[in-house]
Amino acid sequence: MKFEIVRDELLDGLNDVMKAISQKVAMPILTGIKIEVDEKGMSMTGSDSDITICTFIPVERDGKELIQVTEKGSIVLQAKVFSEIIRKLPTNEVKIQVNDGLQTLIHSGKSEFKLIGSNPDDYPILPDVKDEHSFTLPSDFMKSIIRETVFAVSQQETRPILTGVHWTVEDEKLSCVATDSHRLARRLAAPEAMPTIPFSFVIPGKSLQELNKIIADNQDPVEIVIAEQQVLFKTNNVLFYSRLLEGNYPDTSRLIPEESKTSVKVNGRSLLQAIDRASLLAKEERNNIVRFSTIEGEKTIEISSNSPEVGNVEEIVEAISITGEELKISFSAKYMMDALRAIDGQDIEIQFTGAMRPFILKSVDDDSILQLILPVRTY
Amino acid sequence: MKFEIVRDELLDGLNDVMKAISQKVAMPILTGIKIEVDEKGMSMTGSDSDITICTFIPVERDGKELIQVTEKGSIVLQAKVFSEIIRKLPTNEVKIQVNDGLQTLIHSGKSEFKLIGSNPDDYPILPDVKDEHSFTLPSDFMKSIIRETVFAVSQQETRPILTGVHWTVEDEKLSCVATDSHRLARRLAAPEAMPTIPFSFVIPGKSLQELNKIIADNQDPVEIVIAEQQVLFKTNNVLFYSRLLEGNYPDTSRLIPEESKTSVKVNGRSLLQAIDRASLLAKEERNNIVRFSTIEGEKTIEISSNSPEVGNVEEIVEAISITGEELKISFSAKYMMDALRAIDGQDIEIQFTGAMRPFILKSVDDDSILQLILPVRTY
Numbered sequence: 001m002k003f004e005i006v007r008d009e010l011l012d013g014l015n016d017v018m019k020a021i022s023q024k025v026a027m028p029i030l031t032g033i034k035i036e037v038d039e040k041g042m043s044m045t046g047s048d049s050d051i052t053i054c055t056f057i058p059v060e061r062d063g064k065e066l067i068q069v070t071e072k073g074s075i076v077l078q079a080k081v082f083s084e085i086i087r088k089l090p091t092n093e094v095k096i097q098v099n100d101g102l103q104t105l106i107h108s109g110k111s112e113f114k115l116i117g118s119n120p121d122d123y124p125i126l127p128d129v130k131d132e133h134s135f136t137l138p139s140d141f142m143k144s145i146i147r148e149t150v151f152a153v154s155q156q157e158t159r160p161i162l163t164g165v166h167w168t169v170e171d172e173k174l175s176c177v178a179t180d181s182h183r184l185a186r187r188l189a190a191p192e193a194m195p196t197i198p199f200s201f202v203i204p205g206k207s208l209q210e211l212n213k214i215i216a217d218n219q220d221p222v223e224i225v226i227a228e229q230q231v232l233f234k235t236n237n238v239l240f241y242s243r244l245l246e247g248n249y250p251d252t253s254r255l256i257p258e259e260s261k262t263s264v265k266v267n268g269r270s271l272l273q274a275i276d277r278a279s280l281l282a283k284e285e286r287n288n289i290v291r292f293s294t295i296e297g298e299k300t301i302e303i304s305s306n307s308p309e310v311g312n313v314e315e316i317v318e319a320i321s322i323t324g325e326e327l328k329i330s331f332s333a334k335y336m337m338d339a340l341r342a343i344d345g346q347d348i349e350i351q352f353t354g355a356m357r358p359f360i361l362k363s364v365d366d367d368s369i370l371q372l373i374l375p376v377r378t379y
Numbered sequence: 380m381k382f383e384i385v386r387d388e389l390l391d392g393l394n395d396v397m398k399a400i401s402q403k404v405a406m407p408i409l410t411g412i413k414i415e416v417d418e419k420g421m422s423m424t425g426s427d428s429d430i431t432i433c434t435f436i437p438v439e440r441d442g443k444e445l446i447q448v449t450e451k452g453s454i455v456l457q458a459k460v461f462s463e464i465i466r467k468l469p470t471n472e473v474k475i476q477v478n479d480g481l482q483t484l485i486h487s488g489k490s491e492f493k494l495i496g497s498n499p500d501d502y503p504i505l506p507d508v509k510d511e512h513s514f515t516l517p518s519d520f521m522k523s524i525i526r527e528t529v530f531a532v533s534q535q536e537t538r539p540i541l542t543g544v545h546w547t548v549e550d551e552k553l554s555c556v557a558t559d560s561h562r563l564a565r566r567l568a569a570p571e572a573m574p575t576i577p578f579s580f581v582i583p584g585k586s587l588q589e590l591n592k593i594i595a596d597n598q599d600p601v602e603i604v605i606a607e608q609q610v611l612f613k614t615n616n617v618l619f620y621s622r623l624l625e626g627n628y629p630d631t632s633r634l635i636p637e638e639s640k641t642s643v644k645v646n647g648r649s650l651l652q653a654i655d656r657a658s659l660l661a662k663e664e665r666n667n668i669v670r671f672s673t674i675e676g677e678k679t680i681e682i683s684s685n686s687p688e689v690g691n692v693e694e695i696v697e698a699i700s701i702t703g704e705e706l707k708i709s710f711s712a713k714y715m716m717d718a719l720r721a722i723d724g725q726d727i728e729i730q731f732t733g734a735m736r737p738f739i740l741k742s743v744d745d746d747s748i749l750q751l752i753l754p755v756r757t758y
Contacts, residue, residue: 079691088656103690110697111656115690205538277467277490280460310460310493311482318489 001073001098003037005057006066007108011041013055014083016238017046019144019210020053027124032076033083035096035122037069043128046079051207053214053239075104077105080097085094085113129232133199135169135193136227139215139235142222144177146212148187148342148369154180155204164202166249169195169317177252178205183335184252184372185342190191201226202249207242213236214341256372257358260351262294262327265302265320265364269345271274272316272337280307281313290336294319295310305333319362320347329355330378339371380452380477381510382416384436386468386487389421392434392442393462395617396425399432400458402688406503408550411455411744412462413502414475416448430586432619454483455501464492475607481482506620510613513604514548516570517613517739518594521601524555525591527721527748533559540552543581543624545631547576551656556631557584562714563631563751564721566712578606581628586621592618636737639730642671644743645680645696648724650718653694657746658683658712660692668755669715672707673698699726708734709757712740718750 022254025031025048039174041058043220059067075098086094090109097105102117137145140192146165159181171195176187211233215222223234226244230295233240278290282305297321306312329352339361340348346366352359361371396412404410404427413424420437420721423558454477465473476484481496507615514526533541538560547554551573555566590612594601602613605623612619615682657669661684678698685691708731718725718740725745731738740750 079688084659085656088652088659090652092657110695111653111692113656113660113690113692116688178580227479273467273469274490277469277492280463280467281492308456309495311492313490313492315491316489 001035001037001096001295002070003042003067004044004093004095005096007086007094008091009057009066011083011086011095011239013044013057014043014086014281015254016055016214017044017053018079018083019213020046020048020051022048023080025049028275028370029118029122030124031077032118032123033079034074034076034120034122035073035238037067038072038260039069040278042067045123047124048126050204050243051210052239052281053210054126054239054241055142056237058290059361075102076120076123077104081240082115085115105244112288117364126239127230127243128243129225129227129230130276131225132227133169133195133197134223135174135191135194136221136223137167138218138219140232141189141191142215143212143217144369145187145189149176149178149185150205150208150212151338151342152180152183152185156180161245161247161249163206164204164245165208166200166252168198168200170198175192178187179250179372182332182374183252183339184255185254185339185369186256186370186372188368188370196376199226200249201231201240202245202247204229204245211242214240222378224271239334250274255358256360256370257351260324260353262322263354264269264294264301264322264350264352266317266348266350267320267338267345271301271303271318271348272340272345274303274317275333275336275340276321278303278313278315279337281305281307282333289330289378291328291330291378293325294322296326324352327352327355329359329375331373331375335373339373342371343369380414380416380475381449382421382476383447383449383472383474384421385445386473388436388470389473390462390465392421392423392436392616393551395434395593396423396432397458397462398592399425399427399430401427402459403471404428408455408497408501410458410465411456413453413495413499414457415453415499415548417451418448421446424502426503428503428620429583430589431622432620433505433618435616435642443568452477452482452578455497455502456483456494456498462493466600478685480737481735483643488708496514505618506606506609506611506622508564508604508606508620509608510604511606512548512574512576513602513737514570514752515600515602516580517569517598518598518601519598520568520570521594521612522591522596524566524568524578526554527586527588528557528564528709529584529591530717530721531559531562531564531750532595535559536744539625540581540586542623543628544587545628546580547579547583549577556628558629558631558634558751561711561753562718563634564718565631565635565749565751567747567749578605578734579611581624581626582621583624584687590619590621591635594752626673635739635749636732638649639732640704641701641706643680643731644699645675645729646699646724647719647722647727649696650680650682650727651719651724653682653696654712654715654719657682658716660684660686660689661712661736667712668709668757670709670757672705673701673705675705703731706731708738708754710752710754714752720750721750722748 045054095107106113165178225232300319301313347364421499475484485492553568580750604611679697
């Protein structure tokens with residue numbers, strides 16, 4: 001293998017691949033990056049066996065030569081040291097050459113590294129993702145779906161299936177649900193050209209968080225290909241594979257109340273800031289629980305918290321409207337702030353069915369994002 | 380106590396005082412900030428008993444009213460929760476009022492906090508710094524002196540005196556020296572209006588690092604007042620007290636070689652970058668040691684490192700000039716990079732007196748910054 005490449009391009013590709021690299025892997029070769037070069041370009045693969053990321057740099061883009069290939073071939077190099085070397089090279093031209101055996105020469109300016117590589121034949125082959133089900137979403141839409149749901153997955157391994165987000169395609173519509181059994185986030189969408197056959201799958205929350213870092217905030221398409229145990233997200237130059245979680249995701253639809261006894265419309269950002277402040281006195285002694293009360297006859301909400309050792313706080317938030325029964329309810333400030341951030345500062349509607357029942361939040365304009373929170377019994 | 384204050388001013392002062400606050404303090408009251416208000420303004424004091432920081436906000440600045448004092452007084456409030464509250468308040472006007480006893484009301488917009496304060500009489504009094512010795516330096520000069528020396532203090536408590544920087548005033552000149560016994564940094568200066576009586580003191584490295592975060596990068600004067608066991612740095616609105624280290628600082632002048640056998644002039648930044656790259660392969664197996672060789676008959680230096688498991692690296696750096704004996708020497712890449720950063724990218728001169736003797740670095744134009752490093756025996 002022998003080629004010359006533009007350093008900045010190599011670095012961009014490396015930055016993506018590095019997101020799959022972990023120092024805690026069962027197979028030592030996975031601390032390395034597999035590099036393959038042929039007449040079309042260079043591909044790099046990194047994996048922690050749950051996630052596999054593969055980037056491709058073409059020999060030419062927009063008429064500009066990016067890679068000069070003298071001899072094709074492949075090698076596996078230690079990911080951490082290789083990426084640090086590339087980052088610190090003195091010039092934008094890098095020559096990479098595998099000598100006898102596995103010794104790999106990296107040359108730039110007056111800097112010359114010889115790294116001991118590993119045999120590329122020992123690197124695991126890419127997951128076999130046959131094109132069973134697939135559909136396409138714009139990148140920025142994909143990112144917002146992730147942002148609106150992934151925070152609600154369970155952080156505990158007691159029910160592994162809840163550490164993922166449940167994606168369902170049915171009636172040519174998409175539904176994404178995450179819950180840790182204390183709160184739930186649901187995103188509905190009707191993208192164009194969805195498959196007509198229904199199917200569903202559960203993507204690990206961690207995979208979605210890494211994917212979110214890689215895909216750009218633009219309208220470029222991301223193709224989502226689902227196979228038996230894998231999902232593949234395809235963008236222009238990146239293939240992102242994730243294993244799927246096995247098992248049955250619980251039926252969450254019956255958790256969502258259909259009626260409401262109290263309905264509050266309020267500016268999401270004002271409520272978020274008031275709860276953020278109230279939680280300052282709830283953190284240490286009170287498990288981050290704040291109290292929410294409607295004030296009879298007035299269009300105002302009181303948010304309060306009381307911590308005997310530190311002090312107490314009262315916040316008044318003007319509502320747009322309050323209808324139905326008077327209400328006093330307590331809940332986790334963290335869950336409420338997560339939900340309000342997912343709806344992102346718009347005017348929101350909160351529908352309560354009593355102090356001890358789950359309540360839901362959504363935008364006043366739009367039903368596509370729904371957040372559900374279980375209250376906490378305090379009085 | 381009852382007053383109204385501009386939030387942003389309060390926050391600026393708090394940010395400075397918070398740098399003295401530690402959660403690991405022997406006296407519980409030191410997790411709090413002491414607030415005092417009178418007709419002149421508001422002062423806040425924070426301390427971890429090693430460092431004490433006191434900020435002052437005047438009632439008026441440049442004709443703009445910053446504080447309206449209704450009733451003077453004082454209180455101690457929990458530093459962490461108080462500063463978080465102030466940071467998150469909804470408006471730029473804050474009313475603070477101590478009610479009966481120690482309960483303190485903080486009011487802004489529709490947000491109302493009641494904090495349980497502590498008795499200000501229980502707060503330790505400020506160190507008594509009598510004006511024994513004092514002199515003045517511009518802030519930016521003070522910052523550069525700190526930056527050029529403090530990194531070389533010892534991180535180990537085995538010889539506590541070496542965890543500080545030794546400041547000496549003699550012949551109306553200032554000398555600042557730090558060493559961890561493997562390397563040494565010395566800054567000489569001849570500021571205006573220095574005291575004629577010689578004296579010296581050792582300031583803890585940690586204090587200087589915190590001070591560096593507080594003083595601005597401008598020419599405003601910092602007055603340095605030395606007392607028995609304390610040093611006080613006075614700026615416009617901040618008093619920064621630090622305890623001094625007790626004991627005799629070792630005589631370091633005899634460590635600095637006066638002759639040299641090999642002298643190398645080279646661009647500091649090129650050398651820094653080459654060593655930074657070479658150290659990539661020296662970190663794990665080699666204790667971060669790199670090898671430095673002059674090449675006979677050529678104006679070039681070779682920096683190299685070899686790590687049997689990972690690979691090796693060779694860097695060629697063009698020197699400006701090399702005179703004297705040929706040289707092969709090994710040293711810590713970290714110490715060398717710290718020293719080169721202190722001299723800050725200028726053309727530098729390195730004077731060696733053999734592979735096993737300490738060597739010195741300085742700017743080619745200027746003797747005021749001197750860095751000394753002990754080599755490592757490898758061959």
